Amino acid sequence: WLFILISVFLGTCLHFISHFKYYDKLLHFSSPIVLTFLGYGILTYFLENSRSQYPSVWFFMIFGFAFAQMCGVLWEFWEFLCDQFLGLNLQRYLLHGQPLIGRKALLDTMGDLFVNTCGSIIASFYAYLRVKKSTTQYFKNFKIHIH
Structure with a gap:
């Protein structure tokens, strides 16, 4: 919700993107953070519906990073x-x-693209620090629920 507020309402409607020199870079930094976590949610959703066990934390890190980079x-x-x-x-x-x-x-x-990379690296590093011992339990917090 915060990203929608800063990008759509502040950036587009109130023209912050035109009035503040680095506002575009702020958006390109914050969007991959959201997209990295969205990548975790997508991966978790598909893993929950498969019979395979959860992969290592590194698989999640690489997938989230790659998903955010592709979107950028x-x-x-x-x-x-x-x-x-x-x-x-x-x-x-x-x-x-x-x-x-x-x-x-x-x-x-x-x-x-550079700022996008920095944002997704920071999001991945944050998630890596939060994982502790149970990859399964942490990444289930991001699972997307489709009804």
Whole structure:
């Protein structure tokens, strides 16, 4: 809920993304934290319905990290497509209406992917510290319930 508040309400509706220079980076840092835990929930859901035993904590760490990274890359594709076909400048390739050249044009996208990686590493590390002895019990807290 907090992420929805900061991204949709504050970022889009109140235009924080336009008024604060690094607001986009805050969103790219916080979303992979949520997505890493969502990855744990998805994995736990499918493991509960299978007959196999729970894998090691490292499998959860890698899956959550990879899930958040994949979502970050897909988001950057979305930004590129919106820029390419709708001229929205989501990747900040224009500065005062002038296109950026070379490395300057890549800085926003690469910065977003770097911050995304940092967020998912921090979420994975936090979960690793919380696991203690029982991988099964900890990750069941993230299980998605579909009715």
